[in-house]
Structure formats: structure tokens, C-alpha cells
Amino acid sequence: MIPNSTAARDVAYLLHPYTNLSAHRESGPLVISRGKGIHVYDEEGREYIEGLAGLWCAGLGFDQERLVEAASRQMRQLPFYHAFGGKVPDVLVDLAEALMAIAPKPLERALFVNSGSEANDLAVKIAWYVNNALGRPEKKKIIARRKAYHGVTVMSGSLTGLAYAQDGFDLPVSRVVHVDTPHHYHGAEPDESEEDYATRLAEQLEATIQAEGPETVAAFIAEPVMGAGGVIVPPRTYFEKVQAVLRRHDVLFIADEVICGFGRTGNWFGCDTFGIRPDIMTVAKQLSAGFLPIAATLVSGPVYEALVAGSDKHGMFGHGNTYGGHPVAAAVALETLKIYHEMDIVGRVRRVGTALQEGLRRYIDHPLVGEVRGLGLIAGVELVADKASRTNFDKARGIGAGLVRRAQAHGLLTRAMPGDLIGFCPPMIIDEAGVAEMLRRFDVALEESWSAL
Numbered sequence: 146m147i148p149n150s151t152a153a154r155d156v157a158y159l160l161h162p163y164t165n166l167s168a169h170r171e172s173g174p175l176v177i178s179r180g181k182g183i184h185v186y187d188e189e190g191r192e193y194i195e196g197l198a199g200l201w202c203a204g205l206g207f208d209q210e211r212l213v214e215a216a217s218r219q220m221r222q223l224p225f226y227h228a229f230g231g232k233v234p235d236v237l238v239d240l241a242e243a244l245m246a247i248a249p250k251p252l253e254r255a256l257f258v259n260s261g262s263e264a265n266d267l268a269v270k271i272a273w274y275v276n277n278a279l280g281r282p283e284k285k286k287i288i289a290r291r292k293a294y295h296g297v298t299v300m301s302g303s304l305t306g307l308a309y310a311q312d313g314f315d316l317p318v319s320r321v322v323h324v325d326t327p328h329h330y331h332g333a334e335p336d337e338s339e340e341d342y343a344t345r346l347a348e349q350l351e352a353t354i355q356a357e358g359p360e361t362v363a364a365f366i367a368e369p370v371m372g373a374g375g376v377i378v379p380p381r382t383y384f385e386k387v388q389a390v391l392r393r394h395d396v397l398f399i400a401d402e403v404i405c406g407f408g409r410t411g412n413w414f415g416c417d418t419f420g421i422r423p424d425i426m427t428v429a430k431q432l433s434a435g436f437l438p439i440a441a442t443l444v445s446g447p448v449y450e451a452l453v454a455g456s457d458k459h460g461m462f463g464h465g466n467t468y469g470g471h472p473v474a475a476a477v478a479l480e481t482l483k484i485y486h487e488m489d490i491v492g493r494v495r496r497v498g499t500a501l502q503e504g505l506r507r508y509i510d511h512p513l514v515g516e517v518r519g520l521g522l523i524a525g526v527e528l529v530a531d532k533a534s535r536t537n538f539d540k541a542r543g544i545g546a547g548l549v550r551r552a553q554a555h556g557l558l559t560r561a562m563p564g565d566l567i568g569f570c571p572p573m574i575i576d577e578a579g580v581a582e583m584l585r586r587f588d589v590a591l592e593e594s595w596s597a598l
């Protein structure tokens with residue numbers, strides 16, 4: 146590393162999130178200096194397609210003058226205010242109204258926070274608060290799924306079902322129960338249909354609730370399509386059957402829409418795609434197209450009424466962050482939603498998503514590819530050592546990381562996820578030509594990985 150370069154100073158001063166720290170000390174960072182459209186550029190000016198929209202968030206790409214203007218207008222007008230104690234910045238009311246106009250039924254109200262992790266943490270706190278208010282203080286356990294990703298705070302990190310996010314941190318904490326990942330490709334019996342597999346998973350959920358005691362289970366949390374766990378699309382009828390079990394035991398459904406929200410799956414929300422009627426829902430990332438941190442926890446009418454009852458009992462609803470619903474972030478989110486409407490984001494994702502899904506499915510016969518999955522503008526390609534037995538390369542020889550490095554050298558940034566899954570979640574402004582170019586760069590990296598074996 147060149148002394149005093151950005152890379153050298155990075156190694157000297159930064160502690161990197163989700164990074165192998167000793168390897169990073171040797172290799173240093175890829176320094177990104179600017180962005181335009183679906184591209185970002187490193188400090189030498191090399192161009193990359195951002196195949197994962199940064200962290201699944203830059204839905205409108207990396208330059209949007211309208212969002213810059215919305216932020217600077219709001220900064221001049223009212224750079225900070227809050228919603229504690231009954232005050233409110235006006236822009237936050239506009240944002241809440243715009244969000245509720247598209248939110249799935251029966252959601253009615255939103256509390257704004259700063260990140261997906263905080264939103265999920267709050268969702269759990271709400272589930273607990275509601276059950277205390279309803280006089281059932283023992284109903285507190287939360288059921289999550291293995292391979293889920295819900296964040297990094299002590300509770301959202303506990304809901305997460307990925308070892309790499311928990312090892313060394315003494316997570317998960319108690320009150321969290323994990324059930325099976327709904328992944329037909331690996332989880333189903335030979336010849337088991339998607340519907341039968343979904344029935345079996347719902348029966349497992351029922352058995353888990355019975356074993357824990359229905360009177361102790363408060364909520365079930367799920368991403369409609371699992372993101373960081375490996376872009377896992379649930380089997381047909383899964384959520385319908387899961388919801389029937391939850392209703393039977395009065396267990397709240399928390400939908401984590403942090404990745405799926407705002408068009409990504411070809412509907413406004415993943416809940417719309419899968420017929421989910423959430424009691425609580427969390428959003429972040431594409432709410433502001435990643436331009437500023439803002440997130441929210443949305444609640445249904447009955448949940449809200451229970452919160453009101455709790456607030457009467459305790460004197461207030463005792464939750465809030467200094468920067469939750471920050472007016473500048475709210476102004477950017479409001480403008481983001483306007484842009485989504487104007488560009489018909491749902492129609493666009495369906496159209497361009499078809500090109501992505503069809504383009505990737507052409508790889509299904511490739512000797513390294515076990516499964517291609519996804520919908521809308523989120524997709525994944527799973528690499529396998531043996532197609533017949535569906536076994537991945539072992540951990541040490543996993544080839545996803547190598548493929549990602551090769552893709553980077555060819556101008557495509559993406560990520561290898563658990564199970565050697567290469568993820569695609571490009572900015573939703575990508576067009577068919579952009580998809581074709583992204584797949585061309587992936588193709589080169591895949592062929593290089595194949596010939597290197």
C-alpha cells in the first residue's frame with residue numbers, strides 16, 4: 146500500500162463492518178469516490194456496475210438531483226426537529242401520509258427511526274408492549290427463521306439467523322426461537338412439491354408454537370424474500386399457510402420489508418407479492434433510495450390501539466431516537482416516493498426484472514450453477530460443486546468470493562452470500578441494456594471461475 150494513500154489511511158484508522166479484519170489489514174479497501182446512474186467509480190476512475198445497489202438500498206442509483214435539492218431545501222428551512230412529546234416537523238406528516246397511501250393493509254401508522262435494525266428492534270418492543278398492555282405478560286417469544294437477516298442490534302441481531310453475524314457476540318439472546326429456512330431447493334424431500342413442502346413447514350411452525358406454548362409466543366418475523374441469507378424465495382403457498390397458523394395462536398406477523406419494500410419484488414411491497422397481511426412492518430433502505438438514513442416501523446389499527454392503552458397505563462409510549470424521522474431524511478424519502486410514483490416503479494421493475502430473471506435463468510445448465518432464483522429486480526445464482534447432490538463447494542473452497550473478485554476486475558460489484566450464492570439487486574433505474582451489460586460481466590467472471598477449477 147502506498148504510504149499515506151487513502152487505502153493506507155483506511156487500514157490505519159478504520160474498523161470495518163462485516164469484514165475479515167486481518168485479511169483487510171493486508172489487502173486494504175476498494176476506495177469508491179463517486180457515483181453516477183447505476184455506476185460507481187473508484188479513486189483511479191475505474192467504473193463498476195453496482196450489482197447490489199450498494200447494500201440493496203440505492204434504488205435510484207447514485208445521482209438524483211431532485212433528492213439533493215430536497216435535502217438542501219429542507220436543510221435551509223428546518224435542519225432539525227423531532228416528534229417527541231407531541232411536536233412534529235411538517236415534512237414528517239407528509240411522509241407518513243405518502244407511506245400509508247401505499248402500505249399494505251391493515252397498516253395505519255408509522256414511527257420513524259434511522260435504520261432497519263432499529264426498526265426491527267422497535268417491532269419487537271412493540272410486540273412486547275402490546276402484550277403487556279393486553280394483560281398477557283408471558284406472551285413474549287419471537288419466532289424468526291434460520292438464514293434470516295434482520296440487523297445488528299442485540300435484538301435484531303438475535304432475530305438474524307446467520308452464524309457469521311452472531312458468532313463471538315453471545316447472540317442470540319433468549320426469547321428468540323428459530324425455525325427452518327423455506328428453501329425448496331435444499332429443504333424439500335425429493336419429489337416434494339412446493340405446496341407440500343410449504344405445508345410441512347407450516348406444520349413445523351405449528352409444532353414449534355405448541356412446544357414453546359402458544360401463550361408464550363408473541364410474534365413471527367419474516368423477510369418476504371430473504372436477502373442476505375441468500376435471496377431465498379419462499380415456496381408457493383408458504384406465507385398463506387404460515388399466516389393461518391399464526392392467526393390460530395394470536396401471534397403477530399412482523400414483515401421485514403427492509404430489502405423488499407418499494408418495488409423490489411414487482412409490487413410496492415413483498416407483502417403484496419405474497420398476500421401477507423402484516424400486523425407490524427419495517428422499512429428502510431429504498432425508503433430514501435439510500436440517500437440518507439431513515440427507516441420506519443408501521444403498525445396496524447389494533448396494534449396501535451393496544452399501544453394507546455399501554456401509553457395510558459405508563460403515562461407515555463416511551464420510545465424514540467433523537468434522529469428518528471429526521472426532517473432532512475424525511476424530505477428526501479418523500480421526494481423518493483414521488484419519483485417512484487412518477488417512474489411507475491412497480492411496472493418498471495416487472496418489465497426490467499423479466500430481463501434479469503430470464504437472463505440469469507439461461508445459466509441453469511452451466512456446470513457450476515445449481516439454482517437461479519429471484520423475482521422482480523432481486524436474484525441470485527447458487528454455485529454448486531455437484532449438481533446432482535446439490536452440494537456446495539466446502540467452506541474453504543467456496544468459489545463465490547473468488548467469482549466476486551473476478552467480477553470486480555471486470556467492472557461488476559456484487560456479493561457472495563452463504564451457500565455460495567451470488568446476489569443481484571441492482572438499482573431499480575437499471576434498464577434492459579444495463580441488465581445485459583451486468584450479465585455480460587458476470588458471464589466473464591463465471592467462465593474464468595469455471596476454467597480455474
Ligand code: PLP
Binds near residue numbers: 295
Ligand atoms: N432487515 C433486512 C432484511 C436487511 O437486509 C437489513 C440490512 O441489510 C436490515 C434489516 C438491517 O438494516 P440496517 O443495516 O439499516 O440496520
